[in-house]
Structures are given as C-alpha cells and as structure tokens.
Amino acid sequence: METFRYLPGTSTLVLDTAACVGCGECSLVCPHGVFLLTDGKAKIVDIDGCMECGACAVNCSVKAITVTPGVGCASYVLKTRLKGKGISTCGSAGCC
Amino acid sequence: MNGPNDSKDNQTNPGSAPILLGLQTELQPMVKVPDQGHSCCGAANTPSQEKTCCGPTASPDQMQKVDQILKSLMNEPLRQETAPPPVQEPLDTQDVPTAEPVESCCGYAPPPPSSHLERPGYQLWSFVDKFISTPVGQVPKVTTVLDKSDIQGTIMARLGGARDNYKICPGLYSVGDPDQDSPVLVTANYKLTFDSLRKELDGLNAWILVLDTRGINVWCAAGKKLFSTEEVISRVKMSGLHNIVKHKELILPQLSATGVSAHLVKKWCGFKVIWGPIRANDVKKFISAGMQADKPMRQVTFTTAERLELIPVELYLLRKPALWALAAIFLISGISPGFFSFSAGFSRGIMAASALLVGIVTGAVVVPILLPLLPGPAFYYKGALTGFFGGVLVAGLWWDQAGAMASLALLIFVTVISSFLAMNFTGSTPFTSPSGVEKEMREAIPRQMAALGAAVAIWLITGLFA
Numbered sequence: 001m002e003t004f005r006y007l008p009g010t011s012t013l014v015l016d017t018a019a020c021v022g023c024g025e026c027s028l029v030c031p032h033g034v035f036l037l038t039d040g041k042a043k044i045v046d047i048d049g050c051m052e053c054g055a056c057a058v059n060c061s062v063k064a065i066t067v068t069p070g071v072g073c074a075s076y077v078l079k080t081r082l083k084g085k086g087i088s089t090c091g092s093a094g095c096c
Numbered sequence: 097m098n099g100p101n102d103s104k105d106n107q108t109n110p111g112s113a114p115i116l117l118g119l120q121t122e123l124q125p126m127v128k129v130p131d132q133g134h135s136c137c138g139a140a141n142t143p144s145q146e147k148t149c150c151g152p153t154a155s156p157d158q159m160q161k162v163d164q165i166l167k168s169l170m171n172e173p174l175r176q177e178t179a180p181p182p183v184q185e186p187l188d189t190q191d192v193p194t195a196e197p198v199e200s201c202c203g204y205a206p207p208p209p210s211s212h213l214e215r216p217g218y219q220l221w222s223f224v225d226k227f228i229s230t231p232v233g234q235v236p237k238v239t240t241v242l243d244k245s246d247i248q249g250t251i252m253a254r255l256g257g258a259r260d261n262y263k264i265c266p267g268l269y270s271v272g273d274p275d276q277d278s279p280v281l282v283t284a285n286y287k288l289t290f291d292s293l294r295k296e297l298d299g300l301n302a303w304i305l306v307l308d309t310r311g312i313n314v315w316c317a318a319g320k321k322l323f324s325t326e327e328v329i330s331r332v333k334m335s336g337l338h339n340i341v342k343h344k345e346l347i348l349p350q351l352s353a354t355g356v357s358a359h360l361v362k363k364w365c366g367f368k369v370i371w372g373p374i375r376a377n378d379v380k381k382f383i384s385a386g387m388q389a390d391k392p393m394r395q396v397t398f399t400t401a402e403r404l405e406l407i408p409v410e411l412y413l414l415r416k417p418a419l420w421a422l423a424a425i426f427l428i429s430g431i432s433p434g435f436f437s438f439s440a441g442f443s444r445g446i447m448a449a450s451a452l453l454v455g456i457v458t459g460a461v462v463v464p465i466l467l468p469l470l471p472g473p474a475f476y477y478k479g480a481l482t483g484f485f486g487g488v489l490v491a492g493l494w495w496d497q498a499g500a501m502a503s504l505a506l507l508i509f510v511t512v513i514s515s516f517l518a519m520n521f522t523g524s525t526p527f528t529s530p531s532g533v534e535k536e537m538r539e540a541i542p543r544q545m546a547a548l549g550a551a552v553a554i555w556l557i558t559g560l561f562a
Contacts, residue, residue: 003468004398004525007532028371029353031396032527052529053319055353069354070530071319073523074475077533 011050012068017041019064026056026065221264222246223294228270232336237270240298246291253288254405256412262287263311268335272301276342279383281372282328283349284309284317293376300380303340307331315526318355325357329365337367347372347379347387350394396526403464406524410460414517421452428552431559444502444559447494451487451506455513458486463518467525475528476540479518483511498558505554512547515540 013034015026020041027035027042032049035042035056042064054069213227214220222245227234242250252258263285271294272278280303283293290306297304307327309317317323332338332346348356350371358369373382373393382389425448430441462482463470470478487510491503498506519540522528 004527006473006528007535008473010531010535011529012531025358028394029350031351031374031394033391033395049527050529051527052531053354055318055351058355058357059353059359061357061359068531069319071523072525072528072530072533074519074533074537075523077530077537 005048006051006072008048011047011052012066013044013047013050013052013056014066015042015044016064016066017043019062021062021064023061025059025061029055029059031055223291231339232268235268235270235303235340237272238294238304240271240294240296242291242295246287250288250291254408256409259409261311264290264306266306266308266331268337268340269304269306270302271297271304272299274301274303276340278302278341279347280305280337280341280345281347281379282307282331282352284312284314284323284352286311286313286317289313293379296376296379300383303337305331305335305337305346314349315351315354318352321355323352324355325360325364328356328361328369332361332365332367344368345370347383349376350374350389351396398467398526400465403467407461407464410464410517410521410524411456414456414460418452418456422449425449425452428555429559431556433560440559444498444555447490447498447502447506448509448555450493451490451509452513454486454490455483455510456517458482458510459514459517460521462486463514464521464524467521474536474540475522476515476519476536476544479521480511480515482518483514486510486514501554502558505551505558508547508551508554512544512551516544 015035022037022040022042024037024042027033027037031053032046032051034044034046034050036045037043050067051072052067052069054067057063057065057067057069211220213224221236222243223238224236225239226237228237249258249262253262264287266285278301281293281297282305283289285306285308290304293304307317307323308331309322309327312320312322314323328346328348338344344367346361346367347370348358351374353371356369358371361367361369370387371389372379372387373389374396375393378389378393382393422445426441426445429444429448430436430438432440459479459482463475463479466482467478470481472478484507487507490510491507494506495503519536522533522536
C-alpha cells in the first residue's frame with residue numbers, strides 16, 4: 001500500500017534465500033506486496049511495507065521465512081507492558 | 097472391553113472416540129455397574145481393542161445396558177455437530193384449519209405467523225431462505241440481500257455497542273443452487289463478515305463454510321489463531337464436505353493466511369487451499385477469472401470510507417477512560433488556595449473538560465480522516481500536530497478567563513490527549529507493524545508523560561495562586 005508507510009527499518013522479516021524453493025506462497029499471501037518471485041526464488045522487494053502479520057512465515061513450507069509476528073497496536077502493547085503478556089488480549093483494546 | 101459391539105460402533109463413527117471416552121468415564125457411576133472396566137489399564141484409550149482389561153468383567157446384561165446408553169448419548173452430540181436439525185416437510189396446509197386474525201382495537205396489527213422453517217429451541221436467522229437436502233443433511237440456503245435487521249445489526253456493530261458476540265452459527269451454508277462441483281468459500285462467523293460476503297454472491301452457486309472464529313472478523317481472528325489451520329481442518333471434517341463436493345478445493349480469504357498454513361490443510365484434510373481475494377466484492381470476479389486475483393485484489397487498502405467506518409468504535413471505546421479523565425479533571429481543577437473548592441472544580445473543570453473533548457476530536461476523529469495527509473510516519477506526531485491546532489483554539493477560547501499560563505496548560509493538555517489517541521489508532525490500521533509501534537512508543541510515551549506532567553503542574557500552580 002504505497003499511500004501509507006510506517007516507520008522504516010523496523011521489520012523483523014528475514015528470508016533465507018538458500019532455503020527458498022520458489023513456491024510463491026509468500027508473494028501470494030502478503031497483503032502489502034513485500035515479496036516478488038524472480039528466477040524461481042522469492043525476493044523481499046519492499047521490507048518497509050511489511051507489517052509483520054506473519055502470513056508468509058506461516059505459509060512457507062520449508063520455513064525459509066522468519067518474522068516476529070504480532071499486532072501493530074499501541075494499546076495492546078501498552079496493556080501487555082502493564083499487565084503482562086497472556087493476560088491482555090487485543091480484543092477489548094478496540095482494534096481487533 | 098466387551099468386544100464386537102464396541103468395535104462396530106467405533107467403526108461406524110470414526111471420529112467419535114474422544115466423545116465416547118468422555119461419556120464413558122462420566123457414565124460409569126450412573127449405570128451402577130460395580131468395578132467393571134474402571135480399573136482398565138489402557139483400554140480406555142483404545143476403545144476398539146478387545147480384552148485389555150485387568151479388572152473383573154461385567155455380565156453381558158450389564159454391558160448391554162451400558163452399550164445402549166452409550167450409543168444413545170454418543171449419537172446425540174454427533175448429530176448436532178454434523179448436521180442441523182432435520183427439517184420436516186410442512187404439513188399439507190389445505191387440510192389444516194387456520195384462524196384468520198380478526199381486526200380489533202387492541203394495539204397494533206399482529207406480526208406474520210411463524211415460518212414453517214422454525215424449530216422449537218432454535219432461532220431462525222432472517223437470511224435463511226430455505227433448507228436444501230444434501231448427503232449430509234439439511235443445509236441452509238442464504239439470501240444475498242441484506243434486510244432491515246441485517247442493516248440495523250451492522251449499524252449497531254459499527255457504533256460499538258453490539259460489536260462483541262455478533263455472530264452466526266458455524267457450519268455449512270449454501271448460496272444459489274450449488275452442486276458437487278460448486279466452489280466452497282470459507283469465512284468467519286462474525287455476522288458483519290458473513291453479511292459482507294453473502295451480499296456479494298448474487299447469482300453465484302456456492303457452498304459457504306463458516307468457521308467458529310468466536311464472532312471475530314477474518315484478519316483479527318487469523319491473528320489470534322482462531323481462523324486457524326486446525327479450525328479449517330476440523331470444520332471441513334465436521335461438515336462432511338467430502339460428501340458434498342467432488343473436488344478438493346477450498347477458497348479462503350487471503351487475510352486468513354496469518355492463521356492458516358495452506359500446506360498443512362492439504363496434508364491433514366486433503367483439501368487444497370486457494371487464496372481468494374482480500375475483499376468479498378472481488379469474489380465473483382475472482383471465480384469467473386478462473387481463480388486468479390490481480391494485484392489490487394491481493395493488497396489491503398485503507399480508504400477514507402474505511403477509516404470513517406472505524407471512528408464510531410474508537411469513540412465508543414473511550415467512554416470509560418473519558419469518564420475517569422473527567423473525574424480526575426474535576427479533582428485537580430478544584431485544588432485551590434483553601435485546599436479544595438467545588439466552584440473552582442466546576443469553573444476550571446469546564447475549561448479542562450473542553451480541552452479533553454477537543455483532544456478526543458483531534459486525536460480520534462481528525463487523525464483518522466486526515467491520516468495520509470498528516471506528516472509522520474509516527475502516529476503520535478500526527479496526533480500532536482492536530483492536537484496543537486485544536487489546543488490553540490481551546491487556549492484562545494479561555495484566554496481572558498484563565499490567563500496566559502493556564503491557557504498554555506490547556507494547549508499542552510489537548511496536544512497530549514490527541515497525540516496519545518492518535519497513537520492508539522495504530523491498532524485499527526492495516527499497515528502498522530508491532531516492531532514499528534514499539535519503536536514509536538519508546539519515543540512517544542516519555543514525551544507524552546513529560547508534557548502531561550507539565551500541563552498538570554501548570555494547572556495546579558495557576559489554581560493554587562489564583
């Protein structure tokens with residue numbers, strides 16, 4: 001989504017190109033067009049578009065993608081800091 | 097245990113072992129068969145195995161009784177899981193006398209009689225047109241038009257009040273006139289999600305497999321692992337989908353990919369996941385293009401309309417915190433040279449409350465609307481900016497009455513509230529990453545706290561030395 005950009009240089013997304021088998025699932029499921037399939041391998045073409053939703057990693061059958069998934073929600077982050085992880089859910093925070 | 101009968105039952109109901117086991121344990125005291133089978137060493141986990149018990153065996157009579165009860169109990173939950181209640185054919189209404197309502201002066205005209213599709217103990221959704229017969233039982237056929245009750249529900253959910261627990265029963269539905277070659281669309285059981293899908297399916301013959309996502313939309317449910325690999329697999333099996341369609345394909349919304357591993361679904365239930373478009377209004381186009389999505393179908397958007405839809409819920413969720421803030425405002429504003437003054441609490445409290453209100457508007461309304469136009473990319477900065485302009489207005493409004501210092505405190509207060517609420521809007525956008533939000537918060541929170549502290553300090557000082 002080119003019109004909306006968030007803080008650059010923060011994404012935890014890493015692609016192990018050597019392990020990639022070029023199935024193309026990552027480029028299919030990514031809602032921000034972060035991946036592109038070129039020459040039978042996936043390639044990260046827009047790392048700052050990544051919102052760390054984790055769809056690519058979940059659907060990589062050879063585990064070539066790692067990312068720390070989560071929700072980019074300030075009130076959720078605040079709640080986990082105040083109450084501890086696991087207790088708070090992002091449900092009542094309003095976003096999800 | 098007592099051999100052949102048990103094994104047979106378990107073969108006819110392959111998925112029933114865990115249910116059977118749960119019941120068996122509970123059942124034991126009920127049928128009062130002393131010491132039989134309860135001291136099993138292993139048989140409990142393998143009901144189809146024969147003669148692995150080391151305790152005394154029960155008499156054939158007793159076991160037959162157990163068998164009967166087990167069988168009746170076992171069938172109960174399974175039938176509910178696999179198929180909706182059987183829909184009886186309506187009686188021949190020609191033979192049944194019907195009473196014509198007589199017009200009278202008693203209030204309003206009576207509503208129409210109950211539909212023949214209704215069943216005692218169940219509530220019939222107005223979107224169910226009829227039930228169609230399938231190899232796995234009756235499947236509801238849904239309409240593609242939203243009626244008044246659907247639209248009312250949507251409005252309530254959008255306003256926030258009825259957003260939680262706005263859900264439909266998971267399971268298999270149909271639209272149009274589907275057959276064994278028709279596509280299967282998988283979706284969430286949030287009613288808003290279901291409605292936005294079915295209203296786009298006019299003219300399409302398809303099956304709709306609704307997952308139990310606890311009334312949460314596709315993307316959020318996927319993030320919470322409710323729209324999950326496991327849920328897809330178990331719902332496919334529970335619905336008996338393999339008896340309904342010849343093909344082995346499921347169309348899942350692309351945004352469910354956060355919770356669903358396509359390769360694992362294929363591995364565990366044999367159905368191939370086809371990633372459908374993100375938005376329901378692309379579904380028909382996607383199917384008619386031979387299950388092909390173009391780039392716009394695959395990428396999320398955040399249009400002005402989409403942002404506007406979120407504002408009511410943002411405001412709705414601020415009810416409680418806003419009340420707490422008002423209470424704090426009254427207390428802090430009331431602190432005066434004579435310790436506490438109610439009149440000061442109100443007169444100065446009104447000023448601070450107006451600042452709070454403006455801060456809420458600039459942070460939770462103006463920022464979402466102007467989001468792409470405001471400089472950033474950090475949300476707290478966008479909110480501080482709109483808050484500053486709002487704060488100038490508030491300070492100007494109270495300048496004569498409050499004086500320069502107190503007006504400055506109001507200006508800072510509006511800016512902080514707005515900045516904080518704008519930061520909270522990150523959770524409602526489809527593009528902010530958790531790492532980014534953490535980074536933003538590390539920067540923002542200390543600044544917001546410092547500014548809030550300064551505003552409160554100035555407000556207190558101006559109150560004490562008034």
